[in-house]
Amino acid sequence: MAAIHDIDAVVLDVLGTLVDEPGGLRSAIREAVPASDEATVEDLLGLWLRHGEREQRRIGRGRRPYVPTETLDAEAARMVADRADVTDPATVTRLATAGQRLSPWADSVAGVEQLARQLPVFGLSNAGRTTLLRLGARAGLRWHRALSGETVRAYKPAPEVYRLAIDAAGCPPERVLMVAAHAWDLRGARAVGMRTAYVHRPAGDPPTGRDRFDGHFDGMGGLVAALTRG
Structure with a gap:
């Protein structure tokens, strides 16, 4: 997979993408x-x-x-x-x-840590604030900030949830990369102007032939490599 260029912040879906x-x-x-x-x-x-x-x-x-x-x-x-x-x-x-009490996928903890050494990393989840706090602590996910749809009282793919992450990142949406194992999630992010990367997980929602995401990866390792090259 080619490098993903001109990214100032990475936003990671949590349920299904980082934890099983x-x-x-x-x-x-x-x-x-x-x-x-x-x-x-x-x-x-x-x-x-x-x-x-x-x-x-x-x-x-x-x-x-x-x-x-x-x-x-x-x-x-x-x-x-x-x-x-x-x-x-x-x-x-x-x-x-x-x-x-959900467990992380095998590559999630290291992947988040590697990304966080280079870029601001946000967790963005439909999980409520209490659940998101406890999930991150239990799984050892060391993002810079966790954002819950509870803050805007909405669930993805509502646009206000993605805008919450864009506002937190403090940069234009086209410089914010949304990462998820669910194509429906990435479509919602793309609709508000974010860049998008699909990471395969066993229980995810794979892209269709009509989806045009910036990257498709088998796991977090490929994503990290693409952003490093970028």
């Missing part, structure tokens, strides 16, 4: 419902993920007032518990905070 969201939730469900077989775990995981995606879309369309991901996760945990007949309050409470 599906894997972490899957592990938490197994812990909460230890007798479940793999098919049941996948069914419960799908229930959780669909709820979060659906409610974020409803909020984006003005059909529900904004609530942070901590609220959506608590709702999803209750749905999973009800489906699996889990009645222990402590188990449900722990399950509700599973999104705060």
